[in-house]
Amino acid sequence: MNSDSKIWEDFKRGENYALSHIYYQHIQLLFRYGKKFSDDDEIVKDAIQDLFFDLIRTREKLGETDNIKFYLLASFRRKIIKTLKKQTYIIGPPDNKTLNAEIVYSIENEIIDKEELSQKEKAIQEGLKKLTARQREILFYRFSCDLEYEQICEIMSLKYDSARKQVFRALKSLKEVLSDKDIFILFLNLSHRTSK
Numbered sequence: 270m271n272s273d274s275k276i277w278e279d280f281k282r283g284e285n286y287a288l289s290h291i292y293y294q295h296i297q298l299l300f301r302y303g304k305k306f307s308d309d310d311e312i313v314k315d316a317i318q319d320l321f322f323d324l325i326r327t328r329e330k331l332g333e334t335d336n337i338k339f340y341l342l343a344s345f346r347r348k349i350i351k352t353l354k355k356q357t358y359i360i361g362p363p364d365n366k367t368l369n370a371e372i373v374y375s376i377e378n379e380i381i382d383k384e385e386l387s388q389k390e391k392a393i394q395e396g397l398k399k400l401t402a403r404q405r406e407i408l409f410y411r412f413s414c415d416l417e418y419e420q421i422c423e424i425m426s427l428k429y430d431s432a433r434k435q436v437f438r439a440l441k442s443l444k445e446v447l448s449d450k451d452i453f454i455l456f457l458n459l460s461h462r463t464s465k
Contacts, residue, residue: 274335281328292321295341298414302342305409306349312356316349323348339416343424396446404439411436 280287296317303313320341324331334340400408403425410416410424421432 273337274333277331277334277337277340280324281331283328288325291337291341295338298338299341299345302345303349305406307353312352313349316345316352319352320345320348336420338414339420339424342410342414342416343420346424396443399442399445400439404435404442407432407435408439 276287276290280291299317299320300313303316304310307313324344397405406425407421410421411418416424418429418432418436421427422429425432427435
């Protein structure tokens with residue numbers, strides 16, 4: 270049994286250390302992830318609070334998992350989309366497929382804030398601008414969260430082939446302006462930032 274499986278089982282049995290571990294290990298990731306759906310900090314915080322409230326309330330009925338990060342991301346995505354749909358229902362309920370996370374990697378913000386951009390930074394910025402919101406979201410799950418295609422498909426309600434094609438197209442788009450080495454460094458940096 271890996272450590273995620275054990276912690277999850279302990280959480281389901283009511284062990285307080287497990288709840289604390291899960292919360293503090295993933296709270297920053299969930300908050301940053303939620304901000305990709307909404308700029309409103311309170312909406313994101315409320316959705317995280319609701320997620321953990323539901324997990325605690327139903328802990329004995331929860332299924333097994335060997336990847337807590339995946340479980341939380343999938344559950345949180347459903348919860349925040351449901352929250353945002355309720356808020357926009359007066360205008361008209363959005364289609365589930367049109368409500369994508371607006372993945373803006375933190376490196377983009379840092380690059381934009383600088384007065385003088387190097388050629389490489391400009392290339393990275395241009396490459397990321399070429400990606401669709403859906404492609405950014407898939408790359409976020411695949412490279413920043415290190416999720417498998419099956420998990421990405423479950424979170425985004427995609428078919429396996431579609432997820433792979435979108436990752437391929439996104440990488441192809443990045444390769445038009447970046448070298449393989451630059452792409453590797455970009456995702457290595459993004460993965461390091463997400464794991465903090």
